[in-house]
Amino acid sequence: MTAFTIDPNDVVGAVARLRARRPRVHCITNAAAVTLTANVLLAAGAVPSMTVNPEEVPDFVAGADALLVNLGTLDPQRQAAIDAAVEVATEAGTPWVLDPVFVERSPVRLALARRLAAAEPTVIRLNRPELAALTGTGGHETAGDATAADDASADAYALSSLSTVARTGDVDYVTEGGRAVRVAGGHPLTTLVTATGCATGALMAGFLAVEHDAVVAAAACLAFVSAAAERAGAEAAGPGTFSPLFIDALNRLSPEDIGASTRIS
């Protein structure tokens, strides 16, 4: 693994470009995530669209700067929309994020995720059980810190899938195989609010629209989200009040605060 890191100023710069350029992000996401995802994108400066109608998706993706494909609450309509969206994005060179939610719970969904990974998403965002299911290594479903074997598995999966892999957890790990970084920080209340991970995947697509290095874009997104979560967590009385405060922080965190909170190694 090459020695490599990302400067906090690169995170700050990516956030500033997101706020200034207002990229359009088309999201095919699950029913539990749609509202939070749209609000996270709006707060951070992006312009979301959310239709999952296969007839409409090609026009929306063609007009978008980035695409999110999230496999939660998957249904036949979403599956058809995903195929249409990925085809348009691939042809246009539009960056896209694959988020294979809960593939460890459903063989049907796992098969689709594998087919989509073969279409070379710019970034695959997932957690440990999802990565274990995709790589067929199993045995990682329990909580706990990621091991060196987990990291090696992520590196290998990035190389074989030709995608950047962003594995989230207590410490996030972003790898393209040859280069990798860890992103620390965040707040435990994040895990008690549904769809914050899904919304992060959509925001990562927004970062890909303003930062061509996918490792930098993914890590910058995760550092920004961690900074906002820390701010919200410090003010919240529980997961209910955390959610609006997290959105406020995405909208209001200053460059100085973002830089100071960034812990990438």
Added chain:
Amino acid sequence: MTAFTIDPNDVVGAVARLRARRPRVHCITNAAAVTLTANVLLAAGAVPSMTVNPEEVPDFVAGADALLVNLGTLDPQRQAAIDAAVEVATEAGTPWVLDPVFVERSPVRLALARRLAAAEPTVIRLNRPELAALTGTGGHETAGDATAADDASADAYALSSLSTVARTGDVDYVTEGGRAVRVAGGHPLTTLVTATGCATGALMAGFLAVEHDAVVAAAACLAFVSAAAERAGAEAAGPGTFSPLFIDALNRLSPEDIGASTRIS
């Protein structure tokens, strides 16, 4: 254009009737808007129902006092539900609002919106790019203040569609062609919360259930929403905390506060 305005007391009166009569509003709306829309209606005093199942929609619309048809996240099921809903509403004389979300982004959706506009919705609620797409005038997609040409276009569209047109923006414009008013106020955070415009369209349907003059109903709704947004914006730390405070204000604003905030000209 006839000289015409609406007294703040008419706004206050419409809000009071909404709170007292609790009209039933059936909403066919998009996935990102469904929760906020239901909560906005409940807070303001109306009773929402939200099913988009074509089999069930006729019964729900038959039992409703007003109908919202919002074209966001359109899919085949919603399209079938819309046709069934509009047929029942038209036959029963139930007022309905058409909200042609994002028609400038999708030719499929634009064609449907034109077909629905021909069914003479009581009110068509839209923004400038949507109006430009519907009237085929184009060139209005950028931000900025509405021009006299925009207003003339809205007047002409109201006359040709036989609907009241409510064009929202920094200053809202409500016209039936012969009479028109402007509604000022509101707060910029509103644009950073997904579906506040969609929820406003649903609330406008609620106002149509308690105020037969569609220009007065639409303008009263917009003035009420602006007053609530101003109150929320004064207390919020960002778009996340704005949303619950906006709903609180819809529920709690006093007649005096509503009257004092109303700026219709």
Added chain:
Amino acid sequence: MTAFTIDPNDVVGAVARLRARRPRVHCITNAAAVTLTANVLLAAGAVPSMTVNPEEVPDFVAGADALLVNLGTLDPQRQAAIDAAVEVATEAGTPWVLDPVFVERSPVRLALARRLAAAEPTVIRLNRPELAALTGTGGHETAGDATAADDASADAYALSSLSTVARTGDVDYVTEGGRAVRVAGGHPLTTLVTATGCATGALMAGFLAVEHDAVVAAAACLAFVSAAAERAGAEAAGPGTFSPLFIDALNRLSPEDIGASTRIS
């Protein structure tokens, strides 16, 4: 009716087991409820899954500790998902809750609800108009306190359906026919937030995963929700701020507070 009550310590114990065991609850619920339901379950300690894809539902239900079937925003896909889910739950002996939302508004939905009630859900959660529609007694659609005839109707329905019936209202009534309890408390703002009742049904499924006596599980859930609603209502400025505070309370209420708030008779 046998003299019967539930000790506050049983409520406290059930909440403690929910928080400790983190049961998986699969939810087939309506579009307006999906986000709040997932957040309520997460805050209370359970692990929600929400897919309504008929292809995936069997795997998710097979891996779940309890199931919710909510009939809101019913559509053909949800209907197919429900049939698949109930079959898996019945075969595996997994407890499940039926929530026949708005059956008094739609004959199509009422027919489905009757068919599902025949599959012997562990608990049927409903309100007075829904119970009146299911039992064909009618005439109960208006607000007001439940009468002795309402309670007798709930008892009879529990006996005939072989399910525990949890009828919610100003005072909740939980009956299996032979044993029954009343649960008092709560806060009026609850009725102004969409889907709090739906989310309560999902949480009740979570309680069934940690408490085998369905009357105790349903009553403990309702007492816990009432305690959280009272805490939130005391701090909220309206229905918008009530919602996040309610979720905070579900996550943070101490055993002492829950026990002190419990009013079961």
